[in-house]
Amino acid sequence: MNKKKGFALASSVTLLSSAFLAACSTGEETDSSQGSTNEGSADEAQVLNLLDSSDIPSLNPTLATDAVSFNVLNNVNEGLYRMDEEDNPTPGMAESHEVSEDGKTYTFKIREGATWSNGEPVTANDFEYAWKEVLNPDNASQYAYVMSIIEGAEAYNTGEGERDAVGVKAIDDQTLEVKLTAPADYFLGLTSFGVFMPKLESFDTEQGENFGTSAETTLYNGPFKLDSWEREQGWKMVKNEDYWDADTVKLEEINVKVVKEVSTGVNLYENGDVDRTGLTSELVAQYQDSEEFSTVVEPTLFYLQFNTAVEELNNQKIRNAIDKAYDKAAISETLLANGSIPANYLVPKDFVTGPDGKDFREANGDIGGYNVEEAQKLWEEGLKELGTDKVELELLNYDSESAKQIGEFIKGELEKNLPGISVSIKQQPFNNKLDLENKGEFEFTFAGWGPDYQDPMTFVDLFVTDGPYNRGKWSNEEFDKLIESAKSSTDAEQRWADLQAAEKIVLEENAISPVYQRGSARLTKPYVKDIVEHAFGADYSYKWASIEGKE
Incomplete structure (x- = not known):
């Protein structure tokens, strides 16, 4: 929330949301049964219903600044690497990487067969283009500074250097070379963050200022894709069958409703309309002995x-x-x-x-x-x-x-x-x-x-x-x-x-x-399994989540 937030942050109360300046990364959604290997029954609906206290400001990686946006981006898109269940970088669009002896040059091998939701292949150029768009001074990206570890990035962003001098280069469709100003152990994990997501240049150019403002003007390469998005009402994500690791994704649908009042969220939870909700202090005493209650x-x-x-x-x-x-x-x-x-x-x-x-x-x-x-x-x-x-x-x-x-x-x-x-x-x-x-x-x-x-x-x-x-x-x-x-x-x-x-x-x-x-104090239905809560970057990953044992 924000993260964090990042995480840019909205409220700490929350309905298990991610509304904050991000980071990253500052949100809420839970620690339900992390590490479980439950597969989810084939005959029960793999539908997760959630709440957020704010609408999505933007799904354009060039312009996103808050945890709500970064949380959605983390689930509908994928960077070179993705943070796994233990907050360790695991291969995403890059199937592997090599680091030079001095720790300053990373060479990523882009996964063959990875595609965008319009059928186009994901290539190294999608990363070079997207990262340089973040740094492009004409775009005034507030998150450009997070790329300052990349050679030539700060100079280009401040108008003192050239785009071609930025240390990000697509050697060919499957090879991306990144040169850093100094060794940075955290860099691999950073490539999973929303600002580092790829963009297909032709689609971005076609959409212009509308890119990332609706479900139809956004492109997806992650575990889910946006099916609908009603401003100030909520949004719906569905499984992306074209995702390279679609076999791992169990959820078929994620519905997120924007609700600002915690009491309303709790009522929805009690009625079975949502599967998770945050609690205010007045409600903690009422629910703290419940098996569905947790804090973190x-x-x-x-x-x-x-x-x-x-x-x-x-x-x-x-x-x-x-x-x-x-x-x-x-x-x-x-x-x-x-x-x-x-x-x-x-x-x-x-x-x-x-x-x-x-x-x-x-x-x-x-x-x-x-x-x-x-x-x-x-x-x-x-x-x-x-x-x-x-x-x-x-x-x-x-x-x-x-x-x-x-x-x-x-x-x-x-x-x-x-x-x-x-x-x-x-x-x-x-x-x-x-x-x-x-x-x-x-x-x-x-x-x-x-x-x-x-x-x-x-x-x-x-x-x-x-x-x-x-x-x-x-x-x-x-x-x-x-x-x-x-x-x-x-x-x-x-x-x-x-x-x-x-x-x-x-x-x-x-x-x-x-x-x-x-x-955060929260309630989570016992049939919700394996939502991954991250300590940094995006708040939550639903790639491994499932519904099991819902009556």
């Missing part, structure tokens, strides 16, 4: 992002004060009560380990935290520097049920603990909220991010000066140098140290105010 903590972070173009929020002490003035534990443990944990960090816990084998969080720990007395001291100093005793701010928020509760809680805490502050709340549908954030038309916003790949960089480099997701326009020269160093470093230990130092700067200056690391 995800590597997805929700936070307040400050727009430093706003005079008051350009003051570091004001930002520091806001971060310390509300009780994050109360949000996680009382308002959500779904396994979420309070966050005083940027890179989530239990997400990635370093060269020393230790979790990233172990070295940096918590940075900042709830402290009303210190918040009031910083607030008073900040007001004095601004020459005022009053501050009026507008909080941009999602329009989901739990996001509303969180926004109201933060407003109440700030107005109680920071004398002179007045907070109004602007709730918007997911797409509208993304648009306002992209345009910088907000003062501070409740946002989220899920990881696009398994590396701290997917969180930390969000805040480089003029970065596409640095919507608050915060800037720090030392931070930028650390990120640049980490991206070019071949020394794993030094790279890790640079990333940890960069995270500290972000949080000490409060470019954002972390709120919580997302957990």
Whole structure:
């Protein structure tokens, strides 16, 4: 949600959805019976019914930025590799690959017989074309930065280099060569992410701006294909019989209904109309003893992002004060009560380990935290520097049920603990909220991010000066140098140290105010098997899912 989100993120509450800035990757859909080898009975309908709290913003890999889009793309399309049930890269459109001795050149062998849903073969050119379209400065892709590890990518994207100089080349129809600026262990997994999906040039050109805006103007090469898509109502995916590994796919149909209210989703679940739903804190107590209840903590972070173009929020002490003035534990443990944990960090816990084998969080720990007395001291100093005793701010928020509760809680805490502050709340549908954030038309916003790949960089480099997701326009020269160093470093230990130092700067200056690391409480029907929940990239894979034992 977002991922994560990526993951760009919508609500943490959710109806087991993926509505968030992505990453990737920040969504919800579950951990039901992962690793099972159930085949599903031949005589029972292989139909899965799901909920999401937001419509799909775009199925164009060039333009997609959120977890809803990336989650659908992951199931109707396929990159060079796909993340498997254990979050390891497994061959997709590429049946194999080779890596040069220096770790900087990857050569992929494209699978013969792989086809698009219109019958055209999938070729190496589909990847070269698609990736360069993401980097094409005319397309203004917000996710182009994630390809900066590719030789010549950043230069082309910023208008300082040529398209032909980008290190992605179709040697022939079945051979794709990719040259990196530095070795990157996470690169193979990154090729499974939505931005790296292929596109058939002739179809893309034919559809133009309509590409990825409807079921008919989208092309598919994955386990499923979109059969229908009604805006703000839902969509239907059906098995892609032309998929190279169609024998593995058991589900014949996946129906997704857009529902914003959790209570409505629970009613649909109880009536047997849907097979999974998320729960709010009020409902956890009611269902927590059910065998259909489960919780999970995800590597997805929700936070307040400050727009430093706003005079008051350009003051570091004001930002520091806001971060310390509300009780994050109360949000996680009382308002959500779904396994979420309070966050005083940027890179989530239990997400990635370093060269020393230790979790990233172990070295940096918590940075900042709830402290009303210190918040009031910083607030008073900040007001004095601004020459005022009053501050009026507008909080941009999602329009989901739990996001509303969180926004109201933060407003109440700030107005109680920071004398002179007045907070109004602007709730918007997911797409509208993304648009306002992209345009910088907000003062501070409740946002989220899920990881696009398994590396701290997917969180930390969000805040480089003029970065596409640095919507608050915060800037720090030392931070930028650390990120640049980490991206070019071949020394794993030094790279890790640079990333940890960069995270500290972000949080000490409060470019954002972390709120919580997302957990989700959910109900899943016992006959739903083998939905794979990913820790990064897209949220869910339905390739291995099935229905078994439904009465």
